Amino acid sequence: MGAAIAGHLANVGVPTYLLDIVPRDLTEQEKAKGLTLNDKVVRNRLAQAGKDRLLKEKPAPLFTREAAGLIQVGNMEDDFDKLGGVDWIIEVVVENLKIKQDLFARLEKVWKPGTIVSSNTSGISINKMVEGRSEEFKKHFLGTHFFNPPRYMKLLEMIPNRSTDPAILTEMKAFAEEVLGKGVVFCKDTPNFIANRIGTYGLQITLPVMEELGLGPDEVDAVTGRAMGRPKSATFRTLDLVGLDTFVHVADNVRENVSDPAEKEAFVVSPLMKKLVDNKWLGEKSGQGFYKKVKTEKGKEILALDPKTLEYRPRKKLKARSLDQAKRAKTLPEQLQALVYADDAAGKLAWQITKKVLIYSANRLEEIADDIVSVDQAMKWGFNWELGPFEMWDAIGVEKSVARMREEGETIPKLVEDLLASGQKTFYKTEQGKRYSFFVGGKYGEVAEHEKEISxxxxxxxxxxxxxxxxxxxxxxxxxxxxxxxxxxxxxxxxxxxxxxxxxxxxxxxxxxxxxxxxxxxxxxxxxxxxxxxxxxxxxxxxxxxxxxxxxxxxxxxxxxxxxxxxxxxxxxxxxxxxxxxxxxxxxxxxxxxxxxxxxxxxxxxxxxxxxxxxxxxxxxxxxxxxxxxxxxxxxxxxxxxxxxxxxxxxxxxxxxxxxxxxxxxxxxxxxxxxxxxxxxxxxxxxxxxxxxxxxxxxxxxxxxxxxxxxxxxxxxxxxxxxxxxxxxxxxxxxxxxxxxxxxxxxxxxxxxxxxxxxxxxxxxxxxxxxxxxxxxxxxxxxxx
The missing domain is CATH 3.90.226.10 (2-enoyl-CoA Hydratase; Chain A, domain 1)
Structure with missing residues (x-):
C-alpha cells in the first residue's frame, strides 16, 4: 500500500521517497551474486520490490511507466534522516499500535517543524498513535486513510487528532482534492472511521441473511451488485478481492474497540468465515474463497462455494421476478423500490440488508461523522455505491420503509424520528437550485459545494x-x-x-x-x-x-x-x-x-x-x-x-x-x-x-x-x-x-x-x-x- 500511495504521488508529479525496513536475511539469488546484508541493493530490496510491483500490477497503479522515475527507494536505517527535508511524511507500516508509536517517537527526532505527518491506518486510533509526542508534532499530525488502489479509489478519509491545526486540515483537503484528485471526508477518531465501519457492517450482516434464506454467494451477489446500485463485485466477490483475512482483521478491530454489546455481537465473525480463513481460502490471493477459478475443457470457469457443504459448484442464476422488474426500471430509486418491497427471495434479501444498514448508519451517525453528507460521500467514494445510506433511504421512501420497520419490531433511530416529527419526508431536499441535508437536531442545512463543482x-x-x-x-x-x-x-x-x-x-x-x-x-x-x-x-x-x-x-x-x-x-x-x-x-x-x-x-x-x-x-x-x-x-x-x-x-x-x-x-x-x-x-x-x-x-x-x-x-x-x-x-x-x-x-x-x-x-x-x-x-x- 505504501508503494501504491507513492505511485499515485508520482502520478501527479510529486517526487517521493519510498522507505522500507532493512531485510534480515539474504535471498538465494543474493547469495549467488555474492552480496551481503551491507550492500545497498540488499538493504533497499523491500522498497525496490514495492516500486517494481508498480510496473507489473493490473490495473496499472501508474499513469505512465515514466512516473516511477519520481520514486526514490531507500530504507529506514540509512535514509531515515531524509525525512527531515520533505513536506509530507506518510506512515504505512503494519497495523500495530505499539510499532506505530515507536516509529513516531523516532521520527520526531529528525522531524522538521512544520512538516505534515500522517498515518494511513484503516482503523487504529489517531490520538493514541501520538501519545507522548510534543504538541507541535501533534499539531501537524492527522490520519489520511487512502482506499486501495489509491490511483482509482476516490475516497480519502482525513482524521484529525485532538491537537491538529485546523489550518493544516484545510490545506491538506485542498491539496488532496486539487492535486491528488481525491474526495475528502473528515472522520471522527473512531474504530474503522466511516466507510469501513459501515461497509464492514453491511458485509457482516449479509452472511446470516444468506444462510437464513438458503442462498449461495453467487445468488446473493446477483442482488447486492448492480441491482442495488453497487459495484458488479457485489458482496462476496468484493470479499474475495479484499481478502477474507483482511476483512476478519477489520471486523475484529471494530468488535474490540466498541463498547455497545449489541454492536460487539454484530461484528463477531461468522463460523463460515472463520472456517474459510482457517482453510487458507482467503479469496483471490489464495486462489479460492467464496469463488474459485478452475480450468475446464471450455476454458476458465468460476465456481461458487456451497455454504453448507464447503464444496464448489457451478454458479447459479437467482430467478426472481423482482430482479427482472429492477432491470426494467428507468431510475435507481424505482429499481431499489422494485427490489426491497418484493416478496420473493431477492426482495427479502435486499430488504433485510438495506434495513439493517440504514438503521445502523443512522444510529452511528453522531459517533462517526459530523453530518449525513459525510457518510453518504464516504460510501459512494470508498465502496462505489451509487447512493449513500441516507440517499438510499430517500430513494425507497422514508415514511414507507419506517412503517414496515416498525411492523417488524425495529427500534427507529432518533435522527429518523426527528425527521418525521418535523413533518419532513426526506433527508435531502432541493429548493431554488440549492441542496439541503437534514442535521441532528431537526433542521436542514445547505450542502456545501466546492466552488469548482459545476453540476x-x-x-x-x-x-x-x-x-x-x-x-x-x-x-x-x-x-x-x-x-x-x-x-x-x-x-x-x-x-x-x-x-x-x-x-x-x-x-x-x-x-x-x-x-x-x-x-x-x-x-x-x-x-x-x-x-x-x-x-x-x-x-x-x-x-x-x-x-x-x-x-x-x-x-x-x-x-x-x-x-x-x-x-x-x-x-x-x-x-x-x-x-x-x-x-x-x-x-x-x-x-x-x-x-x-x-x-x-x-x-x-x-x-x-x-x-x-x-x-x-x-x-x-x-x-x-x-x-x-x-x-x-x-x-x-x-x-x-x-x-x-x-x-x-x-x-x-x-x-x-x-x-x-x-x-x-x-x-x-x-x-x-x-x-x-x-x-x-x-x-x-x-x-x-x-x-x-x-x-x-x-x-x-x-x-x-x-x-x-x-x-x-x-x-x-x-x-x-x-x-x-x-x-x-x-x-x-x-x-x-x-x-x-x-x-x-x-x-x-x-x-x-x-x-x-x-x-x-x-x-x-x-x-x-x-x-x-x-x-x-x-x-x-x-x-x-
Whole structure:
C-alpha cells in the first residue's frame, strides 16, 4: 500500500521517497551474486520490490511507466534522516499500535517543524498513535486513510487528532482534492472511521441473511451488485478481492474497540468465515474463497462455494421476478423500490440488508461523522455505491420503509424520528437550485459545494437549459460559456447529437464567448451509434449511411472553425467518435483517468468523422512538405495508432499518441473538469481568440501507401492479423497516404475527408465487418474474423 500511495504521488508529479525496513536475511539469488546484508541493493530490496510491483500490477497503479522515475527507494536505517527535508511524511507500516508509536517517537527526532505527518491506518486510533509526542508534532499530525488502489479509489478519509491545526486540515483537503484528485471526508477518531465501519457492517450482516434464506454467494451477489446500485463485485466477490483475512482483521478491530454489546455481537465473525480463513481460502490471493477459478475443457470457469457443504459448484442464476422488474426500471430509486418491497427471495434479501444498514448508519451517525453528507460521500467514494445510506433511504421512501420497520419490531433511530416529527419526508431536499441535508437536531442545512463543482443537472433544474433534445443539451454554465452535454444511451453519437452540435455552433457563435463539450455520465462518449449504422448497412441503405457520415464530418468541421473557442472535456472512456469530437477542439481539458482511442478497426471500420485527418494534422504540424524523410515516420505513427486501435490508459499516456497535445490540460479531480474546461475557454476568449484557417496537409502519396501496405502485409504473413484485418489496414493506409498522388503533395482537408468517407462506406458493406459490428453489440468485445 505504501508503494501504491507513492505511485499515485508520482502520478501527479510529486517526487517521493519510498522507505522500507532493512531485510534480515539474504535471498538465494543474493547469495549467488555474492552480496551481503551491507550492500545497498540488499538493504533497499523491500522498497525496490514495492516500486517494481508498480510496473507489473493490473490495473496499472501508474499513469505512465515514466512516473516511477519520481520514486526514490531507500530504507529506514540509512535514509531515515531524509525525512527531515520533505513536506509530507506518510506512515504505512503494519497495523500495530505499539510499532506505530515507536516509529513516531523516532521520527520526531529528525522531524522538521512544520512538516505534515500522517498515518494511513484503516482503523487504529489517531490520538493514541501520538501519545507522548510534543504538541507541535501533534499539531501537524492527522490520519489520511487512502482506499486501495489509491490511483482509482476516490475516497480519502482525513482524521484529525485532538491537537491538529485546523489550518493544516484545510490545506491538506485542498491539496488532496486539487492535486491528488481525491474526495475528502473528515472522520471522527473512531474504530474503522466511516466507510469501513459501515461497509464492514453491511458485509457482516449479509452472511446470516444468506444462510437464513438458503442462498449461495453467487445468488446473493446477483442482488447486492448492480441491482442495488453497487459495484458488479457485489458482496462476496468484493470479499474475495479484499481478502477474507483482511476483512476478519477489520471486523475484529471494530468488535474490540466498541463498547455497545449489541454492536460487539454484530461484528463477531461468522463460523463460515472463520472456517474459510482457517482453510487458507482467503479469496483471490489464495486462489479460492467464496469463488474459485478452475480450468475446464471450455476454458476458465468460476465456481461458487456451497455454504453448507464447503464444496464448489457451478454458479447459479437467482430467478426472481423482482430482479427482472429492477432491470426494467428507468431510475435507481424505482429499481431499489422494485427490489426491497418484493416478496420473493431477492426482495427479502435486499430488504433485510438495506434495513439493517440504514438503521445502523443512522444510529452511528453522531459517533462517526459530523453530518449525513459525510457518510453518504464516504460510501459512494470508498465502496462505489451509487447512493449513500441516507440517499438510499430517500430513494425507497422514508415514511414507507419506517412503517414496515416498525411492523417488524425495529427500534427507529432518533435522527429518523426527528425527521418525521418535523413533518419532513426526506433527508435531502432541493429548493431554488440549492441542496439541503437534514442535521441532528431537526433542521436542514445547505450542502456545501466546492466552488469548482459545476453540476449540469442542477443547472438545468435552475432553468439554465438553452436548447435540448433526446440526445444532447446545450446549457448555460455562466460567464457567457455554454456546455454541450451528451445524454443519449452511453453518450453514443446519433442524429440527435449531431443536430445539437449544429445548434450549439449557431447559438454560441451568436450569443456566447465559448463552448465546452462535456457531460457527467459514467463515460464521455463510447463512439457512434453502432446499431443504427449496422441496420443501414444490412439494409444496403448506402445513401442514408453516406449522409450520416457526411453530416458527422460537417459537424466536426463546424466545431473546428467556430468563431468562438471550443474546449472538449473527456473523461473515462472516449472512444471512436468520442475522440473525433475532441480532436477538432481548440483545447482539450482531460480528466486524469482517460481511456482514449480510435478503436473503429475493432468493428471492421476506420474512423469516419475526420479522425484520420485530425491525427495527420497533429502529427505533421510544422513539418516542411518537402521533407519527405521526416514525413513518412510520422504517418507510420498515425497508421499504427489507428490500425492497432491503441487506447490510452491515462490522460498522460494520451499525450504519447497525440490525442492530447502539450497545450492541452489535465484535471486530477473529475468533479472539477467542467469548471477547468470553462476557465480554459474563458482564457482563450479573453486572449482575443481567432478561429484557425483550413490548411493544406502534406501526404506521403502512393510511395508512402506502398510502405504502409508492405508493413501490414508482413503482419499478415506473420500471423499477427487476419485477411480482413489486412483489408482494413489497406483502406486505412490509402486514406492516410492521401491516395494516388505524388509523395509530399499538399492536399486539402476535404480531400482527406472524402477518402475517409469512401473507405468507411466500403468497409461497412463487407460481411465480415457487419459480423464484427453484430458481435460487438451482442458481446461487448471485438470479434477477430
Amino acid at each position: 449540469l443537472g442542477r443547472l438545468k433544474e435552475q432553468g439554465k437549459l438553452i436548447k435540448g433534445n433526446k440526445g444532447a443539451s446545450l446549457i448555460d454554465i455562466g460567464d457567457d460559456i455554454a456546455c454541450l452535454e451528451f445524454h443519449s444511451p452511453k453518450q453514443a453519437i446519433g442524429a440527435d447529437i449531431i443536430s445539437m452540435i449544429n445548434t450549439a455552433v449557431k447559438e454560441v457563435d451568436a450569443n456566447y464567448r465559448g463552448l465546452v463539450i462535456g457531460n457527467q455520465a459514467p463515460n464521455f462518449c463510447v463512439g457512434a451509434n453502432l446499431m443504427l449504422m449496422l441496420m443501414e448497412a444490412q439494409d444496403h441503405n448506402w445513401p442514408e449511411l453516406d449522409l450520416m457520415v457526411r453530416q458527422f464530418q460537417k459537424a466536426m468541421g463546424s466545431l473546428r472553425y467556430l468563431n468562438r473557442p471550443v474546449v472538449a472535456a473527456p473523461f473515462g472512456m472516449a472512444l471512436g467518435g468520442g475522440v473525433e469530437v475532441c480532436l477538432p477542439a481548440d483545447r482539450i481539458q482531460a480528466s486524469a483517468e482517460l481511456y482514449m482511442g480510435l478503436v473503429e478497426v475493432g468493428v471492421g471500420l476506420i474512423p469516419g468523422g475526420g479522425g484520420n485527418k485530425e491525427m495527420l494534422l497533429r502529427w505533421t504540424e510544422g513539418i516542411d512538405p518537402a521533407d519527405r524523410v521526416a514525413l513518412q515516420p510520422l504517418v507510420n505513427h498515425v497508421f499504427m495508432t489507428i490500425g492497432q486501435a491503441k487506447v490510452s490508459t491515462s490522460a498522460q499516456e494520451a499525450r504519447k499518441y497525440k490525442f492530447l497535445r502539450s497545450c492541452d490540460g489535465i484535471t486530477a479531480n473529475q468533479d472539477h473538469l467542467i469548471y477547468d474546461a470553462k476557465q480554459v475557454a474563458l482564457g482563450l476568449a479573453k486572449a482575443g481568440y481567432q478561429a484557425p484557417q483550413p490548411r493544406q496537409i502534406p501526404v506521403v502519396g502512393e510511395t508512402g501507401y506502398n510502405v504502409l501496405k508492405l508493413g501490414a502485409y508482413g503482419m499478415l504473413k506473420s500471423g499477427y492479423i487476419s485477411e480482413h484485418d489486412y483489408k482494413i489496414a489497406c483502406k486505412l493506409a490509402y486514406v492516410l497516404s492521401g491516395g494516388e498522388v505524388p509523395e509530399g503533395t499538399p492536399v486539402s482537408e476535404q480531400y482527406l475527408l472524402d477518402l475517409e468517407r469512401e473507405a468507411f462506406l466500403s468497409l461497412a458493406g463487407e460481411p465480415k465487418t457487419q459480423a464484427r459490428m453484430q458481435y460487438m453489440l451482442a458481446k461487448g468485445k471485438p470479434l477477430r474474423n
